[in-house]
Amino acid sequence: RSPRSTKIQATKRTKNSATTVTKFTKVFWCFLRDLRVLRGRILRDLCGFCFSFFVAFPARRPVELSMRRRYVLGLVLFVIVAAGAVAQERPIRGFPSDEAALQRQREMQLRAVPSPERIREHVRTISASPHWAGGPGSRQVAVLALAQFKAAGLDAWIEEHEAYMPMPRERTVRLVAPRSYELRLAEPVVAEDPDSGDAGQLPTFNAYSADGDVTAELVYVNYGVPEDYARLERRGVSVKGKIVIARYGGSWRGIKPKVAWEHGAVGCLIYSDPRDDGYYQGDVYPVGPFRPEFGVQRGSVIDMTIHPGDPLTPGWGSEAGGRKLPVGDAKTILKIPVLPIAYGDALPLLQALGGQIAPEDWRGALPITYHLGPGPARVQLKLAFDWQQRPLYNVLARINGVAFPDEWVLYGNHHDAWVNGASDPTSGAAALLETARAFGELLKSGWKPRRTIVFALWDGEEWGLLGSTEWAEKHKAELAEKAVAYINSDSNGKGWLTAGGSHSLQQLLNEVARDVTDPRTDRPILDEARMRAIAGTSQAEKRAAEADPALHIAPLGSGSDYSVFLDHLTVASLNIGFGGADTGGIYHS
Numbered sequence: 001r002s003p004r005s006t007k008i009q010a011t012k013r014t015k016n017s018a019t020t021v022t023k024f025t026k027v028f029w030c031f032l033r034d035l036r037v038l039r040g041r042i043l044r045d046l047c048g049f050c051f052s053f054f055v056a057f058p059a060r061r062p063v064e065l066s067m068r069r070r071y072v073l074g075l076v077l078f079v080i081v082a083a084g085a086v087a088q089e090r091p092i093r094g095f096p097s098d099e100a101a102l103q104r105q106r107e108m109q110l111r112a113v114p115s116p117e118r119i120r121e122h123v124r125t126i127s128a129s130p131h132w133a134g135g136p137g138s139r140q141v142a143v144l145a146l147a148q149f150k151a152a153g154l155d156a157w158i159e160e161h162e163a164y165m166p167m168p169r170e171r172t173v174r175l176v177a178p179r180s181y182e183l184r185l186a187e188p189v190v191a192e193d194p195d196s197g198d199a200g201q202l203p204t205f206n207a208y209s210a211d212g213d214v215t216a217e218l219v220y221v222n223y224g225v226p227e228d229y230a231r232l233e234r235r236g237v238s239v240k241g242k243i244v245i246a247r248y249g250g251s252w253r254g255i256k257p258k259v260a261w262e263h264g265a266v267g268c269l270i271y272s273d274p275r276d277d278g279y280y281q282g283d284v285y286p287v288g289p290f291r292p293e294f295g296v297q298r299g300s301v302i303d304m305t306i307h308p309g310d311p312l313t314p315g316w317g318s319e320a321g322g323r324k325l326p327v328g329d330a331k332t333i334l335k336i337p338v339l340p341i342a343y344g345d346a347l348p349l350l351q352a353l354g355g356q357i358a359p360e361d362w363r364g365a366l367p368i369t370y371h372l373g374p375g376p377a378r379v380q381l382k383l384a385f386d387w388q389q390r391p392l393y394n395v396l397a398r399i400n401g402v403a404f405p406d407e408w409v410l411y412g413n414h415h416d417a418w419v420n421g422a423s424d425p426t427s428g429a430a431a432l433l434e435t436a437r438a439f440g441e442l443l444k445s446g447w448k449p450r451r452t453i454v455f456a457l458w459d460g461e462e463w464g465l466l467g468s469t470e471w472a473e474k475h476k477a478e479l480a481e482k483a484v485a486y487i488n489s490d491s492n493g494k495g496w497l498t499a500g501g502s503h504s505l506q507q508l509l510n511e512v513a514r515d516v517t518d519p520r521t522d523r524p525i526l527d528e529a530r531m532r533a534i535a536g537t538s539q540a541e542k543r544a545a546e547a548d549p550a551l552h553i554a555p556l557g558s559g560s561d562y563s564v565f566l567d568h569l570t571v572a573s574l575n576i577g578f579g580g581a582d583t584g585g586i587y588h589s
Contacts, residue, residue, distance in 0.1 A: 317474025
C-alpha cells in the first residue's frame with residue numbers, strides 16, 4: 001500500500017478505537033457511580049483517575065502506547081484497585097473488623113447449601129396427604145421432620161401437648177323458606193387434581209364454633225365488621241334473633257361471628273364472594289388459581305382477641321393429666337354456631353333475600369341483586385361437634401451456643417394444615433428444614449454459633465396457635481430469661497420479601513436484606529421490598545421513603561405463631577416471608 005493509504009487506515013483505526021473507548025468510559029463512570037463496593041470517594045476517584053490516565057487520556061503523551069496496550073494496562077490497574085476496594089468491605093454490625101471477613105465466608109458457605117430440589121421434595125412429601133392437627137397425619141409429619149433434623153446432625157426431639165379440639169359430627173344448612181334447598185357443604189373432587197380426592201380430609205367447618213340447631217330469618221351483613229352493623233342500624237335493619245350471612249374479607253374470620261353474637265344474632269354463615277375470591281379476580285381452579293364455585297375456606301374462629309392456645313389452659317401449658325378449666329368457663333369458644341360455605345351454596349340463600357337493596361360497596365359479583373333482608377329467606381343451621389382432648393406434636397431442634405449458650409434465637413414455622421397444605425404451611429416448613437440442614441453442614445466444618453439456635457415446627461397453628469402457645473406457656477420462665485429473638489415464617493410464594501415485627505429488629509432486617517441477592521434481579525432483596533412497601537402510597541409518603549433508604553417494617557398484631565412470644569412474653573419478634581406475585585383461592589381449601 002502507499003504511505004498515504006496506510007496513514008488513512010491507521011487514522012480510521014485510531015478514531016474507531018477512540019470512539020469505543022469514549023463509549024466505554026461513559027459506561028464505566030456510570031458503573032463507578034453505582035458500584036456498591038466503592039463507597040469511598042477516594043477509592044472511586046483513584047480508580048477513575050487510573051482508568052482515565054491509561055485509557056482515555058489523549059493519544060499525544062511523552063510515552064506513546066498503542067490503544068490496545070493502554071486499554072489492557074488500564075483494565076489491569078482498575079481490577080487491582082477494585083480488588084482493594086472489595087477487600088475493604090462494608091463492616092458487619094456486631095462483628096469486629098478482624099472477624100467480619102470470616103463471618104462473610106461462613107455466610108457464603110451457608111447460602112451455598114440450600115437446594116431448590118430438596119425444598120421441592122419436602123413440599124411433595126409433607127403435602128402428599130392431609131395432616132390436620134390432632135389427627136394421625138400430623139404425627140407422621142412430626143416424625144418425618146424429626147428425622148430430617150437428626151439427619152442434619154442437630155439435637156432434636158418431639159414435645160407433646162394436648163388441647164381441647166372439636167371435630168365436626170353433623171353439619172346441616174337448609175333454606176326452609178320461601179323455597180326448600182339443602183346446601184351441599186362439600187368440595188367436589190377436581191379431575192385434574194388427584195390430591196383433591198385424598199382420603200382423610202376434614203369436612204368444611206370453622207373450628208371452635210358452638211354447637212347449635214337454630215332456624216331464623218337471614219340478614220346479609222357485608223363483611224360483618226362493626227361498621228357494617230352501624231350502617232344496618234342506620235337503615236333500621238336489626239339482626240337480633242336472626243342468622244347472618246357475611247362474606248370473607250375486611251377482618252379476620254373470627255371477628256364476624258363474635259360481632260354477630262354481640263348484636264344478638266343466633267347463627268352465622270361465612271362465604272367467599274367471587275368479587276373478593278373467585279371468578280371476578282381471574283380464572284378459577286384448575287384453569288387458574290382462584291376459588292371455584294364450591295371451594296370453601298376452612299379456618300378457626302376461636303376468640304384470639306382474648307387469648308390464643310388451648311381454651312381450657314389460658315396462661316399455662318396444656319399437658320395430659322394437667323390442670324384444666326371447666327368447659328363452661330372457657331372464654332374463647334364461640335357462643336353461636338358458625339359455618340363457612342362456598343359461593344355456589346351462598347347463591348340460593350342470597351337470591352331468596354328481600355328487603356332493602358344493599359349499598360353499592362356491599363355488592364359482590366354473584367349474578368343477583370344483593371338485598372339486606374331480613375327474610376323472606378329463612379334458614380336452618382345445625383352443627384354438632386365431637387369435643388375431645390387431642391394430641392399436638394411440636395418438633396424442636398437445637399444448636400448450642402459457645403459464647404452465650406443461655407441466649408436463644410428461635411426460628412419457627414407450623415407444620416399442621418387444614419387439608420394437604422402445600423402452600424400453607426409446607427412452603428414455609430420446607431424452607432425451615434432446609435435452613436436447618438444448611439446449619440448442620442456448617443457445623444461439620446467446625447463452626448459453632450455464639451448464641452443457641454432453636455428451630456421449631458409447631459402443631460395446631462391453624463386451630464388457634466395451639467402448639468406454639470402451649471410450648472411457650474410451659475417454658476415461659478426459661479424463655480423470659482433466655483429468649484432474645486423469635487423469627488417466624490408461615491407460607492412462601494412467588495414475589496418479594498415481606499416483613500413485620502419489633503422495630504428493635506428493623507435495622508438488622510435491613511442489613512441482612514441488603515446483603516442477600518434476589519436471584520431474579522441480581523439485586524439486593526431490600527430494593528424490591530422497599531419499592532413494594534411504598535407502592536400505592538401518597539406522593540408525600542413516597543418522597544419521604546425515597547429519602548430514607550430503610551425498609552420500614554409493619555408492626556405485628558396476631559395471627560401466627562409469633563403471637564405468644566411477642567404479645568405474652570415480650571420477646572422481640574419478626575414475621576418474614578416471600579410472596580405477593582402469586583394470588584389465588586386455594587387458601588384453606
